[in-house]
Amino acid sequence: MLSVSSATTESLFELLKIKLREYDMNFENCIGFSSDGAASMVGSKNSVWTRIKDVAPNCTQMKCVCHSLALCIQHAFEKLPSSLGFLISEIPLWFSNSNLRREEYKSLFETLNPHSETECRYQAPLPFQKASKTRWLVKGKVMLNILVNWEELKAYFAASENTGQTNTKYKARLLKEMLYDKINYLYFVFATPIIRDFEAVNAMFQATKTDPYKLSNELEMLRKTLCNRIYNYDGTEKVTEEIDFGAKFKQEILRHLNDFKVRQHAVEEENKVLDMKKRCRMFIVEAIYQLRFRLCDATEVFKNLALLNPATVLSQITKGSFSDLPMLHLAQNNLDEIEQQYRKINLTDWRMENVFENNEIPEDTVKFWFGIYHHQNFKELATYALNCLVTPASNAVVERLFSLVTSVKTKPRNRMQLDLLDAIIRIRAHLLENSICCKDLCITPRMLNNFKSEILYSYGSTTSGASTSKQSLEEQEDLAMFL
Known part of the structure; x- marks a missing residue:
């Protein structure tokens, strides 16, 4: 940890340079740079990043994938009604500072869901977890907790409207009316699975040790699943009626419209549902756009690193071209030798070379190249591959240290x-x-x-x-x- 007295580009760059020299390192050998989004750090004109780029032209800027994924879903969520954000923040806040309210809700929940009758419902998570802008994996959990407690929350706030204190009755009535609005419920049914998919991928990138091959596949799968919802196989956009909003969402809409067939204002409700579908479509479109905009470079980096996966490297079919491998500037000193070793690696029977434990080829990329390193004929190629695999998946470990600092x-x-x-x-x-x-x-x-x-x-x-x-x-x- 370094003490900073000035946050200008020049002072930060010089401070980093001095510290690197203490470890016998220099910026000329820097292969990657990652930081927050401050102008002095990553600005395009005069920043720490531009100065590093001047002395290390092959350096790669790695933005935090976890932060980018969180921003993707944040911008997409803004396409939905603001009432959803209000419910996500205000319902947990209602219970956060009052043990009495939590106990009242637990008592109501147990009354509505007797343990002996509905075991699954009795084990449902309660809606007490709070949302946070700085916690990337919490919004989906909060939405799920509210969704599975929807009926119980309706009953609870209906009671709180009549029995609560004077200064809280208005908020209780407002929350009750939002919960009784079926459209809000349908939005939750639609958005919760998608947000949880984003957070599942985010959690993978927060792991300290994760295979780049898996990360590349997860990013690509997330993008493709979103595209398949609103685009046909030929790339044309689906009409609203054909868009895949989710099976449960479709079932709940049919049930909701059937309730209105025996009432008045059925046409008005159908128009509300159509408008809701349009906004849900905008949510998906924005999520796809944000993925392309924010994660284009990271996707390319992990896609190239995935070429070093043992299943790909040793395949006679899917093995990539040497020129497609990442960070070839790391192999410039003996490029021809490394290329020849790369040509031969899938022609060697590695189960007979005694470089792996029990002569079983590991699926993990790093373990695979550590084994290859011990083979005299492929040491240079393994060294290059291990240098590439130094690339971190995200800044999550640094973000955890920031949290430790603020807690200490x-x-x-x-x-x-x-x-x-x-x-x-x-x-x-x-x-x-x-x-x-x-x-x-x-x-x-x-x-x-x-x-x-x-x-x-x-x-x-x-x-x-x-x-x-x-x-x-x-x-x-x-x-x-x-x-």
Whole structure:
């Protein structure tokens, strides 16, 4: 963690350059750059990105796929009525700060769904989880929780309208009227599965270790499933009646219109349903557009990285051309040799080469190339492939560190210095990464004796006034044990 006194392009670039030199690295060898969307970081005229691009022309800009997927669904959701956003935010908010309201709802839910009669309904999630702009995997869950509790929520807010306090009766009545509006329910039925599909792909990209082949396939599948909803196989757009809005959505519409056949205003309700379908179509179209606009570069990167998958590399049919492989500038020093090795790799019987465990070819791309690396005749090709696979799937791990920082350096602890903050973040990140709980730490007597003001907060470095004596080395060993 670096202390920043100025956020200008020049100061940030110089600070990064100095820090890289401490690790014997330089920007000339940079193969990828990822950051937030601030102008000083990624602006097209004068930014950290443009300066890196000047010294490393082959560097690739990797925008956060998780953030981009969240923005895709956010922009698509804006095509639907604002009442949906109101329900998503206000229903969990109604219960968030009142244990009494939560208990009242649980009691109503259990009354309407006796455990002995409806086991599945009794296990349904309750609508208490709150939506958040900074949590990418929560909107679909919130919508699902509201959807499965729709009838119970209608009953609850109908009761709250009459029994609640004066200052809450209006909001209870407003929520009740929205829940009794069948059109809002139909919107939830339509949008929830699509949003959850986006969040499922988002969750894959948040994983620390994920095969690029799987990521590429998931992105392509997400785009194709959306396109198949509104386009024919020849690329022409389907008429509204033929668009695939979902089977349950279609069933609920038929049930809703059948209810109106025996009432007045049936034509008016059919017009409402038609307008709803048009807005649902706009939702899908916007989602497809946002995927192309925001994830075009990332899709191409993972598509190229997928060519390194063992199932593709060893295939006589689907193996790609060498010129299509990613980041060929990493192979410039011995390009001809690596190309020849690539030509021969699928002509070798790898089950007989004793480079894999039990002589079974692994499906995981990284494990496959680690095995190939131990074969003397393909070491250069494996080195190139492993360098390409350094490319991270997303910025999720960095975003988690941001969350750790805000949870550690709070307003009551705003005077915490950088060394202590850095040490706490290192410890927490290590525990989270390795699924270790702090209660499992075994404290030694020497660690307790060294727990004093001169303790080293950063492994491998010394704070002001500390020396490289035997005592400080022991302190470093204690800290290493802790980390």
